[in-house]
Amino acid sequence: MRYRMDLPAVLRGVNLDIPAGSRLAVVGRTGSGKSSLAAALIRYPGPGCTAGSLLVGGRDVKTVPLARLRRHIALLPQEPWVLRGSVRENLGGDACVDSDAWALLRSLGLADAVRNLPVEIAGSGGGLDGKLSTAAWSRGQRQLLALARAVLRRPAILVLDEATASLDEASEQRVLAAADNHATAAHCTVISVVHRVAIALAHDAHDRQVAVLDAGRVAEVGPARELTARDGGAFARLVQAHSAG
Numbered sequence: 001m002r003y004r005m006d007l008p009a010v011l012r013g014v015n016l017d018i019p020a021g022s023r024l025a026v027v028g029r030t031g032s033g034k035s036s037l038a039a040a041l042i043r044y045p046g047p048g049c050t051a052g053s054l055l056v057g058g059r060d061v062k063t064v065p066l067a068r069l070r071r072h073i074a075l076l077p078q079e080p081w082v083l084r085g086s087v088r089e090n091l092g093g094d095a096c097v098d099s100d101a102w103a104l105l106r107s108l109g110l111a112d113a114v115r116n117l118p119v120e121i122a123g124s125g126g127g128l129d130g131k132l133s134t135a136a137w138s139r140g141q142r143q144l145l146a147l148a149r150a151v152l153r154r155p156a157i158l159v160l161d162e163a164t165a166s167l168d169e170a171s172e173q174r175v176l177a178a179a180d181n182h183a184t185a186a187h188c189t190v191i192s193v194v195h196r197v198a199i200a201l202a203h204d205a206h207d208r209q210v211a212v213l214d215a216g217r218v219a220e221v222g223p224a225r226e227l228t229a230r231d232g233g234a235f236a237r238l239v240q241a242h243s244a245g
Contacts, residue, residue, distance in 0.1 A: 001036055001039075001040050003036075003044075009216060010033050010036040010216050011033050011036050011037060011040065011216045011217075012215075012216045012217050013217055013218075014033075014037070014052075014216075014217065014218055015218060016211060016218060016221065018189060018191065018209075019189075020057075020156075020187065020189055021183070021187040021188065021189055022189055022190075022208070022209065023180070023183060023189075023190045023191075023192070023208040023209070024189075024190070024191050024192070024208075024209050024210070024211055025192045025194050025199060025200040025208070025209070025210045025211070025224075026038075026191065026192065026193045026194065026210075026211050026213060027194055027197060027200045027210060027211070027212055027213070027235065027238060028212055028213035028214055028219075028238075029214070029238075032213040032214050032215060032216070033213045033215070033216040033217075034161075034162075034193045034213055035161050035162065035193055036216070037193070037213065038075060038159045038161040038191065038193050040054055041054065041056075041061070041073055041075075041157070041159060041191070042069065042070055042073055042075050042159070043061055043062070043066060043069060056069075056072070056073070056156075056157065057156075071153070071155075072155055072156045072157065073155055073156070073157045073158075073159065074150035074151075074153055074155035074157070074158050074159065075150075075159045075161060076143075076146060076147055076150050076158070076159065076160050076161065076163040077161050077162075077163065078161060078162040078163060078165050078166060079166075080139060080142035080143040080145070080146045081146055082132060082134050082137075082142050082145060082146060083132075084132070084134075085131065085132065086128065086129050086130060086131055086132065087101075087114050087117075087127070087128045087129070087130055087132060087145075088101075088128040088129055090132065090145055090149055091128070091145075091148060091149050091152055092149060092152050092153065095152075096128070096152065097152075098128060100152060101128060101148070101152065102128075104148050104151060104152065104178075105148060107178060107181070108144045108145075108147070108148055108174055108178055109144070109174055110141060110144055110145060110148070113137070113141060114127065114128065114130065115127060117130035117131070117132075117133075138171075139166055139167065139171075140167045140168060140170075140171025140172075140174075141171075143163060143164070143167060143171065143175060144171065144174060144175060144178070147163070147175055147178055147179065148178075151178065151179075151182045154186055154188075155188060156188060156189065157188065157189045157190075157191065158179060158182065158183065158188055158189070158190045158191070159190075159191045159192075159193070160175075160179060160190070160191070160192040160193065160194075161193045162193050162194065162195050163175060163192075164176065164194075164195075164199075165195040176192075176199070179192070196242075197238050197239055197242040198242070200224055200235075201224050201228070201239070202224070208223065208224075209221055209222060209223060210222065210223070210224045210227055210235060212227070212234040212235045212238065214234055219234035219235075220233055220234050220235060
């Protein structure tokens with residue numbers, strides 16, 4: 001994969017098989033290609049994959065209309081993206097079902113913040129049709145709202161691209177728990193580009209894998225516990241560096 005044809009490849013010889021409904025944590029040092037892998041999934045602007053194929057459900061993403069592809073793959077980036085408008089508009093507009101929205105907002109701990117929007121800000125008195133004041137919401141709250149928007153789309157694949165890197169621990173746990181609950185309920189595949197090795201260490205169940213990227217290549221893949229036990233392995237070195245730091 002390249003961002004421009006005159007630039008070197010950022011991903012090389014990547015070979016990953018991610019079963020539907022599974023969870024994968026992608027780790028690696030800065031510049032290893034983690035976010036580029038996430039960008040490749042949604043066909044980020046640029047030449048993209050210049051060799052090989054990236055298949056979703058057996059179909060090469062290059063052959064899928066971009067709008068259709070992005071309906072089925074939701075990307076949650078590190079920087080929360082919130083619209084200037086109502087809560088409903090931020091959750092999908094007319095496609096937003098009130099009962100689903102409130103259930104999700106409650107699970108994310110946002111229901112009271114939405115319900116109690118001040119009248120002078122909300123205009124309509126708060127609730128889903130209240131106007132958001134992003135200045136009054138913390139970064140964690142804005143990221144949780146962005147996650148709610150992604151989950152309500154019911155994507156087949158949810159990609160968290162260092163989505164919790166700038167959050168406090170409590171907000172981080174809410175985001176990760178909500179993504180996990182959605183994956184379980186909707187048989188959704190979750191790919192998490194993570195900034196902390198501790199998050200990857202939680203991927204030790206049978207359906208949770210860790211992929212370690214190094215210089216644009218996959219160095220190793222497997223359950224966190226298994227990779228940690230490999231003497232001199234790429235993931236074991238990251239764990240040691242994290243522990244020492």
